[in-house]
Amino acid sequence: MTRGPAKQFDTEMALIQAMEVFWEHGYEAASLSQLLARMGIGKKSLYDTFGNKQALFLKALEHYAQTMNRHIRDRLLTQGSPLANLEQLLLEWQTMHGQPGSYGCMLGTNIADFNTDDGAIAKILRGYLQQLEDVFCTALTQAQAAGEVSLTANPRDLARLLLCTTQGMALLGRVMEDDTTLKGTVAAALALLQAR
Amino acid sequence: MTRGPAKQFDTEMALIQAMEVFWEHGYEAASLSQLLARMGIGKKSLYDTFGNKQALFLKALEHYAQTMNRHIRDRLLTQGSPLANLEQLLLEWQTMHGQPGSYGCMLGTNIADFNTDDGAIAKILRGYLQQLEDVFCTALTQAQAAGEVSLTANPRDLARLLLCTTQGMALLGRVMEDDTTLKGTVAAALALLQAR
DNA sequence: CCTAACTTAGACCAATCAGTCAATCTCAAC
């Protein structure tokens, strides 16, 4: 089939390294030199393999979103009490983004770089956020069915609230010194959800 | 006292223009050319008047934070029902950040550019966010005193939840096409606060 | 073995970045 030598690097591994740089710094602030250094490959290899910076970013973003959304879906839509699953997820989110050196959520971090005007990429970001909202909504509906959340609450709106809150948590986690803010946030959210 | 001609531009006006650019694009992405164009002044004038890009940003950030924090304080800690005041504020926030072309909150937008490692600026951002949390906490305590919010709720944690949620709203407003997400978020938040 | 397809390293490109400086201009104080 193909002639010549094989690639000297693992494509998927390099993509993950690139994802980490974009995650940490955002699209604009992630320079090619940083990307190349972390990926451990040459400039030409990057352009031959991934196209250009934006194409690489899109692949990295897709990898991040699919991984995270699947993880959250698995955590929420599993056996056991829906509300307890949600509680587990929020506590995990609090721990993950509350520790120093947290980079927040890659979706949120990059929203600043691609506002509504950048049609294409903004649309992709919206899609992933919508997926997240849908998972939350499904979980909340199940919690209502299980009698764990009041039936008077609108699960769709509640899911939107959860989306905003979790994104805000990830964002603030980037700048906060300790996990006080996030711990309080999760405690209050759980208290509100459980009280009826 | 001073000799020579007066400045040909209004310093405070120029600062506000600069603030808008930083607000829209964030610190890193706001280029000097954009700043100069919007401020309508020459490069030398900028450096003579404000120091450098970072000093200009700090002044712009301070102006933004003081204006916004004072506005929110005025809205919340005024006469009338504390909970109704909070409701008014959330609806205003929803309207402001739900419309297309919204730039979100300047604090949140710039968190991505200055993570915990950038000690000085991160500290300033934390300070302004803390002020916001404190105002929320005071308002919630008043709402409890007025019997509008359950006494079992922890006002400090509730304030932290409000902080994360409002920052998340401003962030998502940057990328969302319509105000559906934000409207739902506010509706759910108000329902949870009022239910009791 | 030998060649052609493929990869790689690094020189190179124009554009832009933040920031500086010298020359010019303007006007208030004396």
Add this chain to the structure above:
DNA sequence: GTTGAGATTGACTGATTGGTCTAAGTTAGG
């Protein structure tokens, strides 16, 4: 009116940006 401090303009700096391209190296297929 003269003078000189302050303001303005635009050319200029070195570094860095994302991206291209040439030349050399490597290895599989015939």
